[in-house]
Amino acid sequence: MKYAFYPGCSVESTEREYVDSAKEISKVLGIELVEIPDWNCCGAVDAVYAFNPLHSVALAARNLALAEKMQMDVTTLCSACYFTLSRTNKILEEDSGTKSKVDAALESAGLKYNGGVKVRHFADVLLSDVGLEKIKENVKVPLNNLKVASYYGCFLARPPGICNFDNPEHPTRLDELVEALGASKVNYYGKTRCCGASLGITNEKIMLKLSKDVLLSAKSAGANCMITACPLCHLNLDAKQKDIESHFHIKIDLPVLHFTQLIGLAFGMESNQIGLQRNCVSPKMIIPLFASNTQHK
């Protein structure tokens, strides 16, 4: 299975362990991630779009045009990139005025985009193309005793019609993955609530409150760790957890893993192999919960 891999800026510049762990589990599952050569910014959810919508669409379209040449589905680890690239496909299909301007812009970059390149979140590649059965076959250390809160955030399944990974209000696919790895799922209020996204830069107090609500609702529902499928969510929930704690004078201490890291753990990979040492809230405390479960097949 080969895919045109779109890493995205955020994964590259602040969340490298997400890519590392995705590549490690890809090797095991027979997935080949071929990086789109010379990819650029996806156009951003609203930072570029609000400043100049056409600009944002053109940026995304350039990535899609580069991917079209590769004749593979595009896959990305970032929910926000998943949204912007998919949105661009929709805009180009529906808005001929924008399309002709974007075509002209692409032409000046020596490119052409015919349309219809499929954009997929990496979680969808794992669940739809690889399948839970094959994932289960590779589990060496079942994650029994681990209660995992799957965080879907905004762009895995919203807005419907653009991001179609799961049901927008009651998503379950990551929970099914969690159970396939031997862990148990946690139902909690915050699983589709926003983490605050880029408000962390412009309006930090709002972001701190939003992420606090997500983390505390998972914690009070009994979770001993959380998984995310987006580098931006991970940054707010993991790297900024300390800021949340000091702002609200509370203790949370909930390890937040990239979902690819959780798979890596169940596959019996070493902590360093999946970059666990780079998580800001140390996941060390959850390892003893399942470390003795090694299956001898």
Added chain:
Amino acid sequence: MVHEKTEHDEEVKTVQQVVNSESGKDFLREVMKMPGGEKILGCIQCGTCAGGCPTRFAMDYSPMQIIKMINLGMKRDVLSSSTIWVCSACYTCATRCPRNVSFTTLMMSLKNRAILENMVENSVDSNFHKYFFEVVNKYGRIHEPELLVKLMDKTDLRSLQHNANLGLRLLKKGKLRMRAPKTEQNKWVNNMLEKTSEKVSQ
């Protein structure tokens, strides 16, 4: 084909009667042409958007109120509101709206209009967008350290300290890439972006 009179038509009529000034009508018409504004006349003021909005607590007007204000032609109040910048673009309202108003997309269009018409009340809000745009134009990708440095003297001290702490935390973990991103054929990106830059106000 005969157009049957629907309840929706009645609503449209009522709303149109409320709009009394010419400039008010212009603003409503303008918004209806923006991405996300197409179905705004269908709003029945049910409040689902405001009820589900995670950042409502920090907004001066709720999403539902903003739609009403647009219908009433209150351009200045809408474009200088904190609401459009406090929206985190989570798409909860757009997902739940029973009348399919894509309010989240409209928020982005309104941000764009507020920037173009110089009506942004607090420049901290739009500076993020401005600098993000500049950094992407420079490298073709975003370069977080440069973006944060550009924003530094513009934000308040507390959040400045938080950003610095976050930067250090990421550096210590070996996660923060300090080197600027390099797109090999950056000139192609630049060529392309020149084509789409005509409309941007400086």
